[in-house]
Amino acid sequence: MIDYIKGGIAELTPAMVVVDCNGLGYGVNISLNTYSAIQGKSSCKLYIYEAIREDAYILYGFADKQERELFLLLISVSGIGGNTARMILSALSPAELCNVISSENAGLLKTVKGIGLKTAQRVIIDLKDKIKTTSGASAISGGMLAMNAEVNDEAVAALTMLGFAPAPSQKVVALILQEEPNAPVEKVIKLALKRL
Template sequence: MIEYIKGEIAELTPATAVIDCNGLGYLANISLNTYSAIQGKSTCKLYIYEAIREDAYVFYGFSDKQERELFLLLISVSGIGGNTARMILSALSPSELCNVISSENANLLKTVKGIGLKTAQRVIVDLKDKIKTTSGAASISSGVAMMNVEVHEEAVAALTMLGFAAVPSQKVVNLILQEEPTIPVEKVIKLALKRL
């Protein structure tokens, strides 16, 4: 599985980006949020989701991991495919989408092209509990340096691989990083193991 593609931006439109990676051009479908983030740059790094179907092999690219996580949550909802999820992420920023879902604002969600009231309600019902943990992790991480976001993600990933549930792991790691923002990932994991 491809985690990310890093290279020169060969072509860029509001809907797609072609990334030249050592002479090989990868076409990724992107949202307007990602387009705004990479516009005007000569190189970029896109986190990738691969949609592999019988008739197509499609890449979706995201400028950050939070947007990709929201995309994965959206496509887990019945009736929402990759293009619809990309449309939602183009209309709303990741933080706006988290707010819309947590506040159960179906009317704002149905203003997105291709989303009716029933689909908007289904998105809210399916993702309300999942989005709280995502937005909670995002809001705590946003005030912290980028290094801490990487430490946070690595620590939570390590704890979940060790068999701990994701939500309690995120909460413990958040608390540890609030107490000691510059702590290395190994110490975060050791402290988390004592608390879980």
């Protein structure tokens, strides 16, 4: 798995960048936010998402990890693929997208090319609980990484089955994952049982 690519910028368009990494040119699809962040620079570091399909091997690049986490959340929504997620991230900055989702502004989200009202509503419903905004700055589930969302969901489900209320379970699990982001689900549950 490629986590990031760092190198010189060989070619740059608003939709794609070719990063020269030791003589090997990687064609990376980017959003307008990332384009703005790397425009005018001679080199860059892009956080990568690899989309490997039967007929294609596509790289999506992001100027920061937060934008990549939002991209991963967006493509987890049914009906949203890589290009649509990139289109959303081109139309809205990560902070704006977090605000649109948390304020349930489907009208603004459907102004993005290729997004209808039903898709906009699905994005909001699916991601509202995963995205929280704090004092204008956006944080994903209290700083939780997208890959921790699965551990979070499993731990909360297990604690709920054990008879604990979902709301306090969610709070305790989120705190534990902030302290130990790489903790496996078993450890999270054990720590949560001590605190509940």
